[in-house]
Amino acid sequence: MNQNLGYRIIAVLLAIALWVFVGVGSRFEIGKRKITVPIELKRPPESLSLKTVPAYADLVLEGPVRALDRLAVDDFAVSVDLARRWQEEHASFELNVHSPPGIKLVGIEPSRVMVVLQKRKRS
Numbered sequence: 102m103n104q105n106l107g108y109r110i111i112a113v114l115l116a117i118a119l120w121v122f123v124g125v126g127s128r129f130e131i132g133k134r135k136i137t138v139p140i141e142l143k144r145p146p147e148s149l150s151l152k153t154v155p156a157y158a159d160l161v162l163e164g165p166v167r168a169l170d171r172l173a174v175d176d177f178a179v180s181v182d183l184a185r186r187w188q189e190e191h192a193s194f195e196l197n198v199h200s201p202p203g204i205k206l207v208g209i210e211p212s213r214v215m216v217v218l219q220k221r222k223r224s
Contacts, residue, residue, distance in 0.1 A: 161208035
């Protein structure tokens with residue numbers, strides 16, 4: 102019985118090491134994913150009617166494969182902050198992207214959008 106005890110302990114330790122290696126390794130396997138997200142307008146002026154061109158942005162993401170597989174469009178916020186004032190009928194704005202922790206934004210297309218402004222008709 103004592104002769105087999107050493108082999109048993111080694112076998113258990115090897116099994117635990119293999120389990121940790123496989124479990125942790127797959128958790129940190131890095132992958133890429135592309136997702137299309139609608140563009141939101143933040144703080145639009147009340148007196149103007151707005152239109153973004155385009156209305157959606159394509160995000161290229163990088164992160165743990167398991168986390169990427171669980172992502173949904175609602176996990177992201179792509180927005181244009183309209184707090185600044187402008188005089189033109191259209192203006193180009195940079196997109197702001199908020200993504201979940203652990204997910205890296207590798208690319209965004211387009212990086213800027215055109216916001217077309219139209220005065221609202223008063224009734």
